[in-house]
Amino acid sequence: MEEATIFFLLLVSLTQKTYSAEIDIISDSSFLTENDTLVSPARTFELGFFKPGSSENMYVGIWYKKISIKTYVWVANRDYPLTGVSSGHVLRFLNPGNLVLMNSTSNIVWSSKTTSSGNATAQLDNTGNLVIMDGNHMKILWQSFDYPTDTIIPGMKCGEDKLRGIEWHLSSWKSSQDPGTGNFTWSVDTRGYPQFLLRDGLEIKYRQGPWNGERFSGSSWPSNNKYFSYNMVVNETEALISYNLLDSSVLSRSTLNSSGLRERSVWLEDKKKWQVIVTHPGDNCETYKICGAYGSCSNADAQKLCSCLDEKKFEPVNKEGWEKGDWAGGCVRRIPLNCTDGTDGFIKYSNVKLPDTQTSWFNNTMSLRECKAICLKNCSCMAYANTDIRGKGSGCLLWFNELLDIKASSNGGQDIFVRMASSELEKEGGTNIKIVLIGVFSGIFVISLSTWLWYSWRKKHHSLQIKGGSLIGESEREAMELPLFSFSRVAKATAMFSLDNKLGEGGFGPVYKGMLEDGHEIAVKRLSKTSSQGIDEFMNEVICISKLQHRNLVKLLGCSIKGGEKLLIYEYMPNRSLDEFIFDKRQSTCLDWTKRFNIIKGIARGLLYLHQDSRLRIIHRDLKASNILLDLDMNPKISDFGIARSFGGNETQGSTERVVGTYGYMSPEYAIDGLFSIKSDVFSFGVLVLEIVSGKRNRGFVHSEHKNNLIGHAWRLHSEGKSMEVIDSSFAESSNPSEVLRSIEVGLLCVQQSPEDRPNMSSVVFMLGNEGALPKPKQPAFFTEKNLLGADISSASYPTSSSNDLTITELVAR
Numbered sequence: 014m015e016e017a018t019i020f021f022l023l024l025v026s027l028t029q030k031t032y033s034a035e036i037d038i039i040s041d042s043s044f045l046t047e048n049d050t051l052v053s054p055a056r057t058f059e060l061g062f063f064k065p066g067s068s069e070n071m072y073v074g075i076w077y078k079k080i081s082i083k084t085y086v087w088v089a090n091r092d093y094p095l096t097g098v099s100s101g102h103v104l105r106f107l108n109p110g111n112l113v114l115m116n117s118t119s120n121i122v123w124s125s126k127t128t129s130s131g132n133a134t135a136q137l138d139n140t141g142n143l144v145i146m147d148g149n150h151m152k153i154l155w156q157s158f159d160y161p162t163d164t165i166i167p168g169m170k171c172g173e174d175k176l177r178g179i180e181w182h183l184s185s186w187k188s189s190q191d192p193g194t195g196n197f198t199w200s201v202d203t204r205g206y207p208q209f210l211l212r213d214g215l216e217i218k219y220r221q222g223p224w225n226g227e228r229f230s231g232s233s234w235p236s237n238n239k240y241f242s243y244n245m246v247v248n249e250t251e252a253l254i255s256y257n258l259l260d261s262s263v264l265s266r267s268t269l270n271s272s273g274l275r276e277r278s279v280w281l282e283d284k285k286k287w288q289v290i291v292t293h294p295g296d297n298c299e300t301y302k303i304c305g306a307y308g309s310c311s312n313a314d315a316q317k318l319c320s321c322l323d324e325k326k327f328e329p330v331n332k333e334g335w336e337k338g339d340w341a342g343g344c345v346r347r348i349p350l351n352c353t354d355g356t357d358g359f360i361k362y363s364n365v366k367l368p369d370t371q372t373s374w375f376n377n378t379m380s381l382r383e384c385k386a387i388c389l390k391n392c393s394c395m396a397y398a399n400t401d402i403r404g405k406g407s408g409c410l411l412w413f414n415e416l417l418d419i420k421a422s423s424n425g426g427q428d429i430f431v432r433m434a435s436s437e438l439e440k441e442g443g444t445n446i447k448i449v450l451i452g453v454f455s456g457i458f459v460i461s462l463s464t465w466l467w468y469s470w471r472k473k474h475h476s477l478q479i480k481g482g483s484l485i486g487e488s489e490r491e492a493m494e495l496p497l498f499s500f501s502r503v504a505k506a507t508a509m510f511s512l513d514n515k516l517g518e519g520g521f522g523p524v525y526k527g528m529l530e531d532g533h534e535i536a537v538k539r540l541s542k543t544s545s546q547g548i549d550e551f552m553n554e555v556i557c558i559s560k561l562q563h564r565n566l567v568k569l570l571g572c573s574i575k576g577g578e579k580l581l582i583y584e585y586m587p588n589r590s591l592d593e594f595i596f597d598k599r600q601s602t603c604l605d606w607t608k609r610f611n612i613i614k615g616i617a618r619g620l621l622y623l624h625q626d627s628r629l630r631i632i633h634r635d636l637k638a639s640n641i642l643l644d645l646d647m648n649p650k651i652s653d654f655g656i657a658r659s660f661g662g663n664e665t666q667g668s669t670e671r672v673v674g675t676y677g678y679m680s681p682e683y684a685i686d687g688l689f690s691i692k693s694d695v696f697s698f699g700v701l702v703l704e705i706v707s708g709k710r711n712r713g714f715v716h717s718e719h720k721n722n723l724i725g726h727a728w729r730l731h732s733e734g735k736s737m738e739v740i741d742s743s744f745a746e747s748s749n750p751s752e753v754l755r756s757i758e759v760g761l762l763c764v765q766q767s768p769e770d771r772p773n774m775s776s777v778v779f780m781l782g783n784e785g786a787l788p789k790p791k792q793p794a795f796f797t798e799k800n801l802l803g804a805d806i807s808s809a810s811y812p813t814s815s816s817n818d819l820t821i822t823e824l825v826a827r
C-alpha cells in the first residue's frame with residue numbers, strides 16, 4: 014500500500030512538473046493539448062486525454078482527479094479514437110461555439126455540434142459535468158451529462174423527457190480497453206408504464222421493477238439509504254431518475270460494465286478501492302422472464318426458483334418440464350376467465366415485484382377503485398395496481414397482457430390485483446378476514462363473519478356500491494368494500510348534528526337530516542353511545558339492510574364508525590314516519606283510505622320479502638308505526654333492522670335472553686318468554702294494521718268503559734258485528750267498507766294468542782289482495798294492558814299521546 018501511495022505521489026508530481034498544464038476554462042483564447050487537463054473548481058474531476066489500459070488509442074474523457082484508481086465517468090470520442098503514435102491532438106473551440114477534438118492533421122474526430130453568437134466557454138463543474146456556455150447569454154449550450162456513456166454520477170439523469178426530446182441511457186464499453194459503444198444498454202422503456210431495461214442488443218436481460226413512489230418495485234433499496242438518495246418522476250411527459258449524494262464527500266457511481274452488469278459503487282478512501290454495493294442482475298430471479306407468464310420467482314428455495322403465482326389457481330403449462338426446471342412456459346389459470354358473462358373479478362397478491370409493464374397503461378390521478386372499474390370492463394386487462402404506494406396509495410396501472418417477470422419480494426414488493434374467474438373469487442373472500450378475527454371474542458367475530466357474508470353476497474350479485482374506505486384497515490382496503498362514510502363527511506352533512514337537523518329520536522338514538530356535498534339528502538341515525546346496541550347489532554343492521562333491496566324497505570346507504578360513535582346513513586324520506594300521520598289529528602287527514610290500504614299492503618309485501626323472499630330469513634322484531642317511513646308518494650318503507658337476526662336455512666325461530674322490541678307491538682311469547690319467530694313479526698303487523706285503520710295507538714289506548722286496549726276494543730267490536738266503528742273518523746267517508754273489514758279481520762287474525770293460529774305473511778298478502786272468505790279469528794292476546802305486565806303497573810300510567818315509543822331492551826331479568 015505504501016508503495017502504491019509513493020508511486021502515485023511520484024506520478025502526480027512528475028506529471029505536474031514535466032508535462033501537464035492545468036486549466037479551468039476552454040475559450041476562444043484557451044485550448045487543451047494532450048498534455049493539459051481541465052480541472053473542476055473543487056479539484057474533484059479532471060478532463061483530459063487518456064489511453065485506456067494498454068490500448069494505443071487515445072480518448073478525451075473525464076475522471077476523478079482525487080482518487081488513486083483512474084476511473085472514467087465520461088468519454089467524448091468513445092467511437093472515434095485518436096489513433097497512432099503522433100501527438101498534437103487538441104480540444105478547442107472552432108467557429109463560434111463549437112467545441113471540437115482535432116487530431117494532429119487537423120481533422121475533426123469529435124465535436125459538440127453547438128454554435129454560439131459570441132465567446133463560448135467550456136468548464137468542468139464540481140459535479141463532473143462539462144458545460145458549454147454561450148458567452149453572451151450565459152446559457153447552457155451543451156453538457157456532457159446529456160450524453161452519458163456507461164456511468165451515472167450524482168446530478169445526472171437517466172430516462173426520457175418527451176417535451177425536450179431528450180433521452181438519457183447508459184451503454185457499456187466494449188471492453189475495459191475499449192470505451193467504444195458496447196452491446197449492453199440500460200434505458201427506460203416508455204411503451205407502457207415506464208420501467209428500466211437492461212438489454213444485450215435488443216434482447217432484454219434484466220428488468221427493473223416500475224417505480225412505485227417509494228422505490229423500484231421489488232427492489233430492497235429504498236430511495237433513501239445511507240449512501241445516496243434518488244428521485245424518480247413518472248408522468249405523461251417524463252420518466253426520469255436522478256441521484257443525489259447525501260454526503261458530498263462520498264464518491265458514488267453507477268455503471269453498466271462491459272459484461273452487462275449494472276453496479277453501484279462507493280469509493281472507500283481508507284481502503285483505496287471501489288466497493289460495489291448493488292449489482293443487477295443480482296441473482297437468478299433477476300433473469301428476465303425466467304418463470305414465464307404467471308410464474309413467480311423466489312430465491313427462498315434454490316432448487317425450485319419458480320412457482321406459479323398461486324399454486325391453487327394456476328398450473329404450469331408444461332407440467333413435466335416444470336419439475337425439471339424448465340419454467341419458461343409459465344403457468345395458466347386452472348379455471349379460464351370468462352369475460353363475456355361479466356363475472357370476472359380480482360384477487361389480490363401481495364409482496365410481488367410488479368410484472369413487465371411493456372403493454373400497460375397508467376394514470377397517476379385515478380384511484381384504485383376507478384382503476385378496477387376500467388380493468389373489469391376491458392377483457393384484455395389482466396391486472397391492476399396503484400402506481401404510487403405511498404400513504405393510502407394512488408394512481409392506476411393496468412396490464413393488457415399475460416403477467417411476466419414476477420418475483421416474490423417480501424421487502425420491496427407490493428399489491429397487485431389479478432383478474433380471475435368468478436368461481437375462484439368466492440374461495441378467496443372467506444379466508445382473509447375470518448382467520449384474523451376468529452377466536453378473539455365473539456363481538457369481533459360477528460363483524461368479520463357478517464362482513465364476509467355481505468362481501469360475498471355483493472360480489473355475487475355484482476352490485477358493489479362502494480361509498481367509502483375500509484373498516485378493518487389499510488391492508489384490507491380492497492377486500493372489504495363497505496359503504497363507509499367518513500365521520501367528518503357525515504358531521505358536515507348534518508351541520509355537526511345540529512338540533513335544527515334533528516328529525517326525531519328513535520329507539521337507539523336521534524335521527525338527523527343531512528345533505529351531502531352533491532345535494533343528496535340523507536337521514537343519519539346517530540346511535541347513542543349508551544345505547545345497548547353493541548357493535549354486533551350495529552353491523553347486523555348494516556349488513557342486513559344493505560343486502561335487502563325491496564321497494565318497501567328503506568335503503569341503507571352506508572355507515573360510519575368513529576371511536577364509540579356509530580352512524581347509519583339512510584336515504585332520506587321526505588314524509589318521515591307513519592306514526593306522525595296516523596296518530597296526529599291534522600296530519601291524519603292526509604291519509605285517505607286508499608292510501609292507508611296501500612300502506613298496509615306495502616308493509617305486508619315488505620315483511621313477506623324479509624320473511625320469505627330474501628336470501629336470508631329476516632325477523633324484524635321491532636315492527637311499529639314509527640319504523641314505517643313514507644316516501645314522497647306515501648309508499649311505505651320498513652326501516653330499523655338493527656335488531657333483526659338473520660337465519661340461514663330453515664331455522665325460523667329462536668330464543669333470546671335479550672328482548673328487543675316495543676310494548677304494544679310485542680307478541681306474548683316474545684314479550685314474556687323471549688321467543689321470537691316470523692309469527693311474532695306477524696303479531697306486530699296485526700297491531701300496526703289495527704292502528705292504521707283506527708288511528709289509535711294500541712299501547713296508549715285504554716277504553717273508558719272496559720279497560721280494553723286497542724286489540725281488545727277491536728275484538729269486542731268485531732264479535733259484536735260492529736267492526737266499522739273501529740275506523741278513524743278522518744277517512745271514514747273515503748273508506749271502502751269491504752277493504753276496511755278485510756283489513757280489520759286480517760289484523761285480528763295476526764294478533765291471535767297462539768303463534769300457530771296466526772297466518773304467515775304470504776297468506777296475509779294473499780288475503781289482502783283477494784276477495785274470498787277469511788278464517789274466523791280466535792280471541793287475541795294482550796286484551797288489556799294489565800295482561801302484559803301484571804298488576805303492579807297500571808294501564809293508566811301509560812302516556813296516551815307520546816310520540817316517542819319506549820323501546821325496551823331488557824325485559825327478562827338475568
Ligand SMILES: *[C@@H]1O[C@H](CO)[C@@H](O)[C@H](O)[C@H]1NC(C)=O
Pocket residue numbers: 032046047048100101
Ligand atoms: C506533450 O508531452 C510530450 C512528452 O511526453 C511531448 O513530446 C509533446 O510535445 C507534448 N505535446 C504538447 C502539445 O505540448
Ligand SMILES: *[C@@H]1O[C@H](CO)[C@@H](O)[C@H](O)[C@H]1NC(C)=O
Pocket residue numbers: 096097099116117118119120121122
Ligand atoms: C486524423 O483523422 C482523419 C479522419 O479521421 C484521418 O484520416 C487521419 O489519418 C487522422 N490523422 C492522424 C495523424 O491519425
Ligand SMILES: *[C@@H]1O[C@H](CO)[C@@H](O)[C@H](O)[C@H]1NC(C)=O
Pocket residue numbers: 040041042132134148
Ligand atoms: C472570451 O471569454 C474569455 C473568458 O471569459 C475572456 O478571457 C476573453 O477575453 C473573451 N473574449 C472575447 C473576444 O470576448
Ligand SMILES: *[C@@H]1O[C@H](CO)[C@@H](O)[C@H](O)[C@H]1NC(C)=O
Pocket residue numbers: 187188195196214
Ligand atoms: C456485440 O454483439 C455482436 C452481435 O451479436 C457480436 O458480434 C459482438 O461480438 C458483441 N460484442 C461484444 C463486445 O460482446
Ligand SMILES: *[C@@H]1O[C@H](CO)[C@@H](O)[C@H](O)[C@H]1NC(C)=O
Pocket residue numbers: 246247248249250251
Ligand atoms: C411531469 O413531472 C415534471 C416534474 O415534476 C413536471 O415538471 C411536468 O410538468 C410533469 N408533466 C406532466 C404532464 O404532468
Ligand SMILES: *[C@@H]1O[C@H](CO)[C@@H](O)[C@H](O)[C@H]1NC(C)=O
Pocket residue numbers: 189270271272273274276289292
Ligand atoms: C462487471 O461487474 C461484475 C460484477 O461486479 C464483475 O464480476 C465483472 O468482472 C465486471 N466485468 C468487467 C469487464 O469489469
Ligand SMILES: *[C@@H]1O[C@H](CO)[C@@H](O)[C@H](O)[C@H]1NC(C)=O
Pocket residue numbers: 351353354
Ligand atoms: C362463459 O359464460 C357464458 C355466459 O354465462 C356461457 O354461455 C359460456 O358457456 C361460458 N364459457 C365458458 C368457457 O365457461
Ligand SMILES: *[C@@H]1O[C@H](CO)[C@@H](O)[C@H](O)[C@H]1NC(C)=O
Pocket residue numbers: 376377378379383
Ligand atoms: C386520468 O384520470 C383522471 C381522473 O379519472 C382524468 O381526469 C384524466 O383525464 C385521466 N388522464 C388521462 C391521460 O387519461
Ligand SMILES: *[C@@H]1O[C@H](CO)[C@@H](O)[C@H](O)[C@H]1NC(C)=O
Pocket residue numbers: 374390391392393394413
Ligand atoms: C382494451 O384495452 C386495450 C389496450 O388499451 C385496447 O386496445 C382495447 O381497445 C380495449 N378494449 C375495449 C373493449 O375497450
